[in-house]
Amino acid sequence: xxxxxxxDGIQACLFDLDGVIxxxxxxxxxxxxxxxxxxxxxxxxxxxxxxDDVTDYDEYVDxxxxxxxxxxxxxxxxxHLPEGDPEDPPGRETVHGLGNRKxxxxxxxxxxxxxxxxxxxIRYVEAVRAAGLGTAVVSSSANCRDVLRSIGAEHLFDVxxxxxxxxxxxxxxxxxxxxxxxxxxxxxVEPKAAAVFEDxxxxxxxxxxxxxxYVVGVDRVGQADALRAHGADVVVEDLGExxxxx
Numbered sequence: 001x002x003x004x005x006x007x008d009g010i011q012a013c014l015f016d017l018d019g020v021i022x023x024x025x026x027x028x029x030x031x032x033x034x035x036x037x038x039x040x041x042x043x044x045x046x047x048x049x050x051x052d053d054v055t056d057y058d059e060y061v062d063x064x065x066x067x068x069x070x071x072x073x074x075x076x077x078x079x080h081l082p083e084g085d086p087e088d089p090p091g092r093e094t095v096h097g098l099g100n101r102k103x104x105x106x107x108x109x110x111x112x113x114x115x116x117x118x119x120x121x122i123r124y125v126e127a128v129r130a131a132g133l134g135t136a137v138v139s140s141s142a143n144c145r146d147v148l149r150s151i152g153a154e155h156l157f158d159v160x161x162x163x164x165x166x167x168x169x170x171x172x173x174x175x176x177x178x179x180x181x182x183x184x185x186x187x188x189v190e191p192k193a194a195a196v197f198e199d200x201x202x203x204x205x206x207x208x209x210x211x212x213x214y215v216v217g218v219d220r221v222g223q224a225d226a227l228r229a230h231g232a233d234v235v236v237e238d239l240g241e242x243x244x245x246x
Contacts, residue, residue: 005242017139019199031105063200065173120240136183174202177210204230
């Protein structure tokens, strides 16, 4: 293992955004909960079963493109909505309408409260770059670039594969490996020479199915066992721990 806590031969590091670089996963979970609970309450009345912002979030929406999150969670409740249009107004009872409502709630929080970075991750990314390894951010978020700019970290990543670029290239999102594979390709390395850093179970699945050289699970919410079950080679609570491992 290198001083970065990575196997020899790793030439690039591919980082998820929410929950790995920034402290925004909890904001995403809250926005999803409000969106789905409002919808379910209208549909089922006061007897509705609320969205669980831990188990439902982890299993059905975390790490997935927005529309996929809507489809996957609603399918778990036996609900199927019309797709609608990407420009549907927030709250329209379509897949895209609910997704746009969630995004509006998220942006409201980001703009009013700002975004915080995980200091341990920023220091680790800087160490990765100092060691000469390539870096990429891989996120399903269409707001990825704005978030990186808000924390002054855009310059730390050689490649960005986010929701906008994935749509332009027609790349399926996590748990499919395609966005991570695109990042490795753009950095000029084979998947086996790249390490994936993820906090979402869908991201673990993407790292495993893409046959990447190393998959690091970042446990922010006490789901270490689930991260390992979904393919993590190692699980840490903070990336600073990697350099401390023997």
